[in-house]
Amino acid sequence: MRNFMILTDECPSLLSVPLPHTIHMKSWQGSGNSWTMYIHYHLHGIGELQDFGRVASALNWHLTTNKDLRPGRYNGPRIAADAVARYYPRDRYQKKVIDIAAGTGFVAENLKARGFQHIDALEPSASMIAMAKKKGLYETYYENMLNDDPLNIETDTYDCAVSCGGFGEGHIPCAGIKELIRITKPGGIVCIVMRQCYLIDVEEYKDRLVPFMISLENTGMWTRVSRHVVQDYFIDLPGVVFLYTVQ
Structure with missing residues (x-):
């Protein structure tokens, strides 16, 4: 298991959560340039990201599949x-x-x-x-x-x-x-x-x-x-x- 920063329903918050390597690779391959934009967002803040909505759309998959956000874990x-x-x-x-x-x-x-x-x-x-x-x-x-x-x-x-x-x-x-x-x-x-x-x-x-x-x-x-x-x-x-x- 490795930790990766993902956009979550704290929105627009960032949570460092453990993700299986396979999920990380699937997310990387599926999001293309949007993932690069997302990393830019994390490193430099929302203020320097011109298209926050595209990044959020690319990562909506995490919002619906990440079990770490269920009640009892994200309280x-x-x-x-x-x-x-x-x-x-x-x-x-x-x-x-x-x-x-x-x-x-x-x-x-x-x-x-x-x-x-x-x-x-x-x-x-x-x-x-x-x-x-x-x-x-x-x-x-x-x-x-x-x-x-x-x-x-x-x-x-x-x-x-x-x-x-x-x-x-x-x-x-x-x-x-x-x-x-x-x-x-x-x-x-x-x-x-x-x-x-x-x-x-x-x-x-x-x-x-x-x-x-x-x-x-x-x-x-x-x-x-x-x-x-x-x-x-x-x-x-x-x-x-x-x-x-x-x-």
Whole structure:
């Protein structure tokens, strides 16, 4: 067994998962130049990839066949939904939620199972959105990346902005959090679930993400409710859950 980086339903997150050599070779032969583009994406980040959608389409095979993403191995979506549900024990059907880096809808599936009905999706990949639409999980779809550019979403729209797997190498920058705060109502929550190791291993977040979160709290933009480590976020790797209320 060897480890290869593949695009997964954390979307657009990257997971290093063990793949049999035969699967790797089949994927390589089947994707041609798109695989080269995908490697470029991983090394240089989404911002330098001109056609993210073609790469996602070429790797959709992984999304439907990779058993490492099944519940019990990739537990991030359940962990995220549980965190949001704990904060909103009642009237969940009334809450308006946006799923950031929604992928094909793993988080939304878990939110729906807990009684949340009004969920929108923010996702940069058209092919991922197409897959999510087949499930009928979201009310509105925004084909956008989250960064420091303003989204085409009104201020104070959501009761909750949740991101599971959107914070990783080449993904959402620290500055994107300000947009999460802007589109969330005062008194609403921002929930970020990510691999714990990314706080150290990813240059964008190392010694930056947590201090940035603290600085936003110091300026009165949000207040921390909790930060806790969870086990088995992905297989045996721990995750961290940040929960903040917007001021």
